[in-house]
Amino acid sequence: MRPAPLLVAIALVPALVGRAAAYVRTTTSTGTPVEWRGRCAELNLGAEQHPDFRHDRLRPLLERAIGNWSQPTDACTALSLTLVAGERARLRPMRDHLNTISWRLPGHCDDPAHHEDEVCEAPQAAAVTTVFYIDKPGDPNDGELLEVDVVINAAHNQFTDGDGGPDGALDLESVVTHELGHVLGLTHTCYTSSGRPAPQDELAARIPNCFPSISLPSAVTEATMYNFISPGETFSRDPLENEVEGICAIYADHPGTCRGEPAGCGCRSGRFGAGLVLPLLLASLLLVLRRKPCKRPS
């Protein structure tokens, strides 16, 4: 089962403009919020290394991005993100019981075998997070988050950690912090095109269309979970207060001890656990917005 980008559309909801935006959660097809329920949220780092971000440089950056979420929520929830020691040799987002973060390196999409990979089909994405969760209405496990896979799109982007970097480079800590928001169950603060109904925020208000962006309130465009990032922007490193409150609200009762996969689970064929619960996929794109100078009509 190959992950597919989810692109959605909705008309702008004028009532949202002018008030603080609430956090927005990823939901199942029937609206159940997606969340970790007792599982450990551990991230495995892919073995492949970016030449400018060897693991000894990348790991501290990933730890900072994790801290951007875990430090402000440490007092309100037992849920924590952990970067697992060691690296894993795997490349494709797939349901394999491993939460991963890995690179798509320059030249990746030149190989015809990779043309259907997520960043090759969405070259405008800075990164793509694939979320596996249970989508079975009426089942007690409906909405349970099972696995996440994050890929960083260095096939089409250059990155910086804030210490120099090439022109047009994206702030990698900002990108990863945004993707970790998806890992925790949040989704974007505005809507792009799709056939699905508009998501609602936790106050049951429809979130706005991303376009025209000039109509969006700052609470949408300055959120860590805003859909777009431009070179030089670093505000995504710091989740807004309402985004932190969202993680606290979602995971206030999260147990302090983690459980593993259900006994007998052999999910590689697509079925999960002893029942007939199917893990579905949601791929979330953080899009790169490269602003061009305005041209006035002559």
Ligand SMILES: [Zn+2]
């Ligand atoms: Zn995103």
